[in-house]
Amino acid sequence: MTLSSERLVLNAQLAQMLKGGVIMDVTTPEQALIAQEAGAVAVMALERVPADIRKEGGVARMSDPDMIREIKEAVSIPVMAKVRIGHFVEAQLLEALKIDYIDESEVLTPADEECHIDKTQFSIPFVCGARNLGEACRRIAEGAAMIRTKGEAGTGNVVEAVRHMRTMNREIRVLRDMPSEEVTVFCRDNGIPNEVALKVREAGRLPVVNFAAGGIATPADAALMMQLGCDGVFVGSGIFKSGDPAKRAAAIVQATTYADDPAKVLEVSAGLGEPMVGIEIPTIPEEERLAQRGW
């Protein structure tokens, strides 16, 4: 499968249909139903939300296939699941399980510290995290059909997602506006595959959808990321680690759709109960920061 193969286009097009939507982390069929009822466009099936992975430690792996299967049977919306960075056999298993999307995710413990999965070898679509344009373009070159910011998962702190989105946008503007003879050196310095860089220049943005992820906890966080140019939002721990998950989930869905309308975001932000407790990034030891996994 090559960069512009029919299958990859079809997989990128499913992500296009998720635009303007919210993808929610769920750990049980009951949570999946709450998410669907609240208006999620997809659910991410996993055993522990990032906040718990962070707290409990240990090696985080692909979820139990039975658990993913139960969630798949419970809902009609697309189901995604995570594999470890570079763990192409976990990806083969999820493809055999026929879920809708694989997240090659830094939230799980990496299986390979050098190589990401060659996603062109699969028919199933992949979403991958990125902190900057180079990382996003490398994942696209490897066959990712969708990109998301890494943010810093499980913190309830949006600051890293904002940093990653602003970085990507800034670098896209630079690449878009530079004279053509400067492109090669820009690609070399940023580790960007040339053919993806040309697509970004032409599009003036990433050529696939780019969602926000990592630390989104409130309707205002979701609206912030949408106004920064994200195509949609992933919410991990932010919903089921909060006081009233159903209400907060519905509110984040509304805030994502009406991100440009402060009156609407205000209206849905009231009376949501306790948000998840947040963590300040500087208090997290360097080696425990998930965004640094993968390159």
Next chain:
Amino acid sequence: MRQETPVAPTIGVLDLQGGVVEHLEHLAALGIPARRVKLAKDFEGVAGLIIPGGESTTLSRLLQRDGLDREIEERFRAGLKLWGTCAGAILLAREVIGEAAFLGLMDISVQRNAFGSQLDSFNRTVDIPALHETSVPLTFIRAPKILSLGEGVSSLLQIDDYHAAAEDPKILVTVFHPELTPNLAFHRHFVRKCGIPVQDGGERSDDRWRANSWVSFAPIP
């Protein structure tokens, strides 16, 4: 002295979630005035509304919240034409197998996600002589099937055991996504259904349209 000119009839695209910009891109290619419809006031001057692909449960929750569903029903009774693609077709159906119907404005029975997971999504090419002289590419993404048609509803395209496109005098439904292909035949058909004149021809070849042509309607800030 400046004359008041009537507002040109416009096609609206429901802009809550899903494949909105893809439809806007196709309407722009036809040279048809188009608008995002997000609030009740956005319906002003809209002759036809496209309910795009996306997630039908998500769209239904968003439509319900501020009564946009009732607004669509009222406008429909006053003459608004409707086109549902994929999720939009599910929302318009009178019967959805195994669950409650939503808008229920068209006498069809649909089965959601009738082909399986994303691995079962596919492209195919068909002939629809009534709509287009050459063959038409179709993209099915986690598509529903139209299982049966009621009184007054006619099939535009039957494949195997299901209908992939159907219409009655006021509504068009397609379970596939014409907005994800270079072809403009279904958009032209709907625009005409809305009483807006549009020229034949101007078909885009694959090299003038790219799968990511939508990006120009979704720029970064």
